[in-house]
Amino acid sequence: GLDFNGFVQVVQKTFSVLSNETFVLTTTDRIIVDADKFDKLKDGTTLYLLRKPNQVLPASIEEEINFIPHYNTLIESGTDEYFIEGQKSLPSALAQLVDNALSATAKNTGVRSIEIRMLFDKTCGKSAVVVLDNGCGMTSKQLNNWAIYRLSKFTRKSFWGSSEREGYTRPEPVRCSLNSDISYFGVGGKQAAFHIGNSVRMITKPRNSPDVHELVLSKDEFEKKEKNKEDVYKGTILNRKVYLQDIIKEETRKESFTAVVITGVCPDHIKYLKDDFHEWTRQLAHIYHYYIHGVDGNHKMDQSQKSDASPKIDILVTLREKPPAGLRQKNLREVQDDLQTLYINSAVDTFEFKATTSDGGSLSGTMNRARGKRDIFECFWNGRLIPYTTISEFDWCRWPNKSTLPLECFSRFSGVLFTNDKFRVNASKQKFMDLELKLRHKDTHFTPVFNVQKASKNRNIQKEFMQWLEKCHSQFDKQVKFLGYSKTVTRTDV
Amino acid sequence: GLDFNGFVQVVQKTFSVLSNETFVLTTTDRIIVDADKFDKLKDGTTLYLLRKPNQVLPASIEEEINFIPHYNTLIESGTDEYFIEGQKSLPSALAQLVDNALSATAKNTGVRSIEIRMLFDKTCGKSAVVVLDNGCGMTSKQLNNWAIYRLSKFTRKSFWGSSEREGYTRPEPVRCSLNSDISYFGVGGKQAAFHIGNSVRMITKPRNSPDVHELVLSKDEFEKKEKNKEDVYKGTILNRKVYLQDIIKEETRKESFTAVVITGVCPDHIKYLKDDFHEWTRQLAHIYHYYIHGVDGNHKMDQSQKSDASPKIDILVTLREKPPAGLRQKNLREVQDDLQTLYINSAVDTFEFKATTSDGGSLSGTMNRARGKRDIFECFWNGRLIPYTTISEFDWCRWPNKSTLPLECFSRFSGVLFTNDKFRVNASKQKFMDLELKLRHKDTHFTPVFNVQKASKNRNIQKEFMQWLEKCHSQFDKQVKFLGYSKTVTRTDV
Ligand SMILES: Nc1ncnc2c1ncn2[C@@H]1O[C@H](COP(=O)(O)OP(=O)(O)OP(=O)(O)O)[C@@H](O)[C@H]1O
Ligand SMILES: Nc1ncnc2c1ncn2[C@@H]1O[C@H](COP(=O)(O)OP(=O)(O)OP(=O)(O)O)[C@@H](O)[C@H]1O
Ligand SMILES: [Mg+2]
Ligand SMILES: [Mg+2]
Numbered sequence: 003g004l005d006f007n008g009f010v011q012v013v014q015k016t017f018s019v020l021s022n023e024t025f026v027l028t029t030t031d032r033i034i035v036d037a038d039k040f041d042k043l044k045d046g047t048t049l050y051l052l053r054k055p056n057q058v059l060p061a062s063i064e065e066e067i068n069f070i071p072h073y074n075t076l077i078e079s080g081t082d083e084y085f086i087e088g089q090k091s092l093p094s095a096l097a098q099l100v101d102n103a104l105s106a107t108a109k110n111t112g113v114r115s116i117e118i119r120m121l122f123d124k125t126c127g128k129s130a131v132v133v134l135d136n137g138c139g140m141t142s143k144q145l146n147n148w149a150i151y152r153l154s155k156f157t158r159k160s161f162w163g164s165s166e167r168e169g170y171t172r173p174e175p176v177r178c179s180l181n182s183d184i185s186y187f188g189v190g191g192k193q194a195a196f197h198i199g200n201s202v203r204m205i206t207k208p209r210n211s212p213d214v215h216e217l218v219l220s221k222d223e224f225e226k227k228e229k230n231k232e233d234v235y236k237g238t239i240l241n242r243k244v245y246l247q248d249i250i251k252e253e254t255r256k257e258s259f260t261a262v263v264i265t266g267v268c269p270d271h272i273k274y275l276k277d278d279f280h281e282w283t284r285q286l287a288h289i290y291h292y293y294i295h296g297v298d299g300n301h302k303m304d305q306s307q308k309s310d311a312s313p314k315i316d317i318l319v320t321l322r323e324k325p326p327a328g329l330r331q332k333n334l335r336e337v338q339d340d341l342q343t344l345y346i347n348s349a350v351d352t353f354e355f356k357a358t359t360s361d362g363g364s365l366s367g368t369m370n371r372a373r374g375k376r377d378i379f380e381c382f383w384n385g386r387l388i389p390y391t392t393i394s395e396f397d398w399c400r401w402p403n404k405s406t407l408p409l410e411c412f413s414r415f416s417g418v419l420f421t422n423d424k425f426r427v428n429a430s431k432q433k434f435m436d437l438e439l440k441l442r443h444k445d446t447h448f449t450p451v452f453n454v455q456k457a458s459k460n461r462n463i464q465k466e467f468m469q470w471l472e473k474c475h476s477q478f479d480k481q482v483k484f485l486g487y488s489k490t491v492t493r494t495d496v
Numbered sequence: 497g498l499d500f501n502g503f504v505q506v507v508q509k510t511f512s513v514l515s516n517e518t519f520v521l522t523t524t525d526r527i528i529v530d531a532d533k534f535d536k537l538k539d540g541t542t543l544y545l546l547r548k549p550n551q552v553l554p555a556s557i558e559e560e561i562n563f564i565p566h567y568n569t570l571i572e573s574g575t576d577e578y579f580i581e582g583q584k585s586l587p588s589a590l591a592q593l594v595d596n597a598l599s600a601t602a603k604n605t606g607v608r609s610i611e612i613r614m615l616f617d618k619t620c621g622k623s624a625v626v627v628l629d630n631g632c633g634m635t636s637k638q639l640n641n642w643a644i645y646r647l648s649k650f651t652r653k654s655f656w657g658s659s660e661r662e663g664y665t666r667p668e669p670v671r672c673s674l675n676s677d678i679s680y681f682g683v684g685g686k687q688a689a690f691h692i693g694n695s696v697r698m699i700t701k702p703r704n705s706p707d708v709h710e711l712v713l714s715k716d717e718f719e720k721k722e723k724n725k726e727d728v729y730k731g732t733i734l735n736r737k738v739y740l741q742d743i744i745k746e747e748t749r750k751e752s753f754t755a756v757v758i759t760g761v762c763p764d765h766i767k768y769l770k771d772d773f774h775e776w777t778r779q780l781a782h783i784y785h786y787y788i789h790g791v792d793g794n795h796k797m798d799q800s801q802k803s804d805a806s807p808k809i810d811i812l813v814t815l816r817e818k819p820p821a822g823l824r825q826k827n828l829r830e831v832q833d834d835l836q837t838l839y840i841n842s843a844v845d846t847f848e849f850k851a852t853t854s855d856g857g858s859l860s861g862t863m864n865r866a867r868g869k870r871d872i873f874e875c876f877w878n879g880r881l882i883p884y885t886t887i888s889e890f891d892w893c894r895w896p897n898k899s900t901l902p903l904e905c906f907s908r909f910s911g912v913l914f915t916n917d918k919f920r921v922n923a924s925k926q927k928f929m930d931l932e933l934k935l936r937h938k939d940t941h942f943t944p945v946f947n948v949q950k951a952s953k954n955r956n957i958q959k960e961f962m963q964w965l966e967k968c969h970s971q972f973d974k975q976v977k978f979l980g981y982s983k984t985v986t987r988t989d990v
Contacts, residue, residue, distance in 0.1 A: 029637075030635075030636040030637075030707070030709075030733070030735050031635040031636055031637050031702075031705070032635075032705050032706075032707070056704075056705070056706050057706070058706045058737045059706070059707060059735060059736060059737050061736075062734055062735065062736035062737075063734075063735045063736070064732045064733070064734055064735075065636060065732060065733045065734075065735055066730065066731075066732055067636075067640045067643075067711075067730070067731055067732065067733050068640075068727075068729055068730055068731075069640060069643035069644045069645075069729050069731060070564055070565075070644070070729040071564075071565045071569050071570075071644060071645035071646055071729070072644055072645060072646040072647040072651060072682065073646075074646040074647075074648075074651065074682070075565050075569055075645050075646045076565075078646060078681075082922035082923055082929060085922065085929050087885065087927065087928065087929070087930075087931070087932055088932060141524075141525040141526075142524040142525055142559060142561075143523075143524075143525050146561045146562075146563060149561075149563035150563045150564070150565060150566055151563075151565035151566060151569050152565055152566040152567075152568040152569045152572060153566040153568075154568075157566060157568065187572075188566065188568070208525075210550075211525070211526050211550070212526075212550050212551070212552045212553070213524070213526070213553060215524075217561075233562075235562055235563050235564040235565070236560065236561070236562055237560075237561055237562075237563060238558045238559060238560055238561065239524070239558070239559045239561055240556055240557075240558055240559075241524050241553060241556065241557045241558075241559055242553060242555075242556035242557070243552045243553050243556075391581065428576035428579065429576055433581065434581065435576060435579055435581070436581075437581070438581055438582060439581075
């Protein structure tokens, strides 16, 4: 509570400055402190007591500083991340929230239900994008951790201190790596929320707890706190009993749940979500194709063969507009024109293979003789499509220069790859980081897989592939070949 | 300093719990607090006083939390950012540091000297990557701000409070937007440093100050602080007089400077920097082509015409290895095989144009009749190459279906685009966010530019372009055409 003159006197006394000595007080930036500047100094600021303003420091001086990241770390983290020139960013942003919902519902015993609700009818005040799941929910500590940028499952501590980790255990290997363990970096939820809007309310109830926990992060709040010189990363979790809410009407009926309620949705996004409903639901259906339809995908023909016994995953999309537009609703399982469905149902014969890398990476794949001309592999990471990485070929399926088979045989297939998380993706899960590199690595070993004889370790993938290709060629190619001469020839052998 | 029993007694007294009433103390996660757990509680933890552990909360309870971003925000921010599958990340990471050096030296009156020093000879203890400039340096406050993730020039405050901004002023328009103002997001320096190594020491001296300021950020330090439960974002700036240093030998000779000293450089990076010296220096020379050579680029023919009067920019690369390998040194201006030099010197005639967007975006471009077959535009942002965005064409240079000119005329040019920062790039400056979109926007107006008559507002770009194309066609194409028949015909008109 000293004023500047009082402070100067104390300084003079403390440092025994003689009354005939001239001296100045400066900041470490050598700005002279006067009465006016003194009032603006923060507590803990380091000052120099010097004979003249630009005197050389007689000794080194340590100055305490703080460099807590700016709140734009949260607000702007999603600005560029989902952006691929010429592509719409929203399906990728929504996917981050669906990823979290898939992880959260992984241990559900009943139906795993995920809902993307677009509330554009203003019945609940303002437009909102809500992603809701009936998964495990979060305790207040977990909700606190959710908000901590870059705190991932690998670095998280338990409530009781740093020695006890929350204990992340890698999931058991499953077919197509459909392990529902699609969180990695500790950034997805925040990035996605602030990409879509400028405020997010998390409402969550963990299993076996009577309490609902709520936390709001919003751009306005951050700005206000900064203006008032408060700690921007201080917030409050509201702990309360369950009650009937406008947005989450089911709150009282669910043992546990999480709702991500995003408001301040930018008008461009709202327009896109309304106008291109068909398009973005199709893209989401593509991304989660194997989670929705199981390891065999959406085979329209043989519904009988479905080999999956795990609980059903429902991803429901609803879009509510002001009357007369009304309500649109779609279960992603109903989508029949996503790329993966089209591709699976145009395939005529398949070749399966798998591979392992020296660092525990596991990969499986299916190659199809496709009728179309998609000569690429789509790539799935822990069962979820990484939309902007495709692989065009492997060493062992390249045309071997001399072959009895014509060149065009080698450009008539496409496929799907499934990797586990030993293969790295970038934080927005748009691209693989090292897939091509790993596939080409000399320690990556490919083996063919046959449904009947599984033990095919010693088989040579290139040889088996050629045999398969030859078989396909003799069975399916005659017709295709003659089509090349733009004349339809009826096959005589059928 | 109470133990658990003492605490329980205080609670009983404070909340007037009757001695025959049973009660429990739980965390907000409904974990029962006993003597053991009590010792581990942090100050400020919210506790519930309940009759039974799962009693419904009678009222909502607000719980204070903190969610300061994890230190991985700094450490991991550069992990994926510079990654483009199949491309090396280091040139892009180094470029972020060169960007900062260009900004810092923008107001130099003499030579602007930037040096990238690879110290792999271990003379200074460990391997280090150093980027050094003789720019304006930083005050201790600015150095503190440097460390704050996502604090950009647009959000920075002055030392004296939030009302006085440090005052960012947009630079005046200059040709090719070579304004040296290449910082934007407040992330580049930190991302690049931790992409390259795991520790960074900033050493800087501002002009007109006798003091050198030093700040170290290191992964080890962060980990240690977290383990000791200290504030991870608390650090110390060392303020000292200038002296002769091992790394920055010039310290005493420079009025102002900044050195970024990165250690803990990962072995893969060191290998690449050594083995591919030619390659990465060539890429940097490409990125900064116009900063190094001026607005006209590296024309080998007419050194006389250089129209640039601004101070020279030297970007020097040195790589020091243990003997016998010794020292490699290259001024990027000497590079003669970067893509931009090759392209400029293969051009036979040029067409210039410019464009403005409704939001103040300004763009200029040059189109060349190129001998090679590079049918794309490289794109520069504030004068610096954004390496992974290219533009393939504009509406007005597409083949107009019926034209007296043959189709192949329209695929024989390439060019360069220069934009100001009204066009957005992503945080790692690898890609434009909205370039194509803006170029195609109806309010983006293109006009041809002629060196002689500058006033060409009313000219129609498509018409002018066709005329240029026709001129080129009649002047240069005969030979090219006949070459198509693999026979060299001597032109009769020369
Ligand atoms: N719907 C949800 N239900 C339960 N817990 C959730 C939910 N969403 C997020 N969480 C918790 O919050 C954490 C942070 O989520 P966030 O998406 O921000 O990062 P992440 O999933 O850990 O990593 P990534 O960056 O890969 O998404 C998650 O790890 C999870 O523990
Ligand atoms: N070599 C330097 N000389 C002087 N000041 C510097 C130097 N390098 C960085 N700074 C200061 O530190 C700030 C932060 O640098 P950083 O590269 O991390 O982010 P930025 O340049 O502001 O934005 P971007 O993310 O676009 O790089 C800069 O804005 C600048 O004020
Ligand atoms: Mg996530
Ligand atoms: Mg920068």
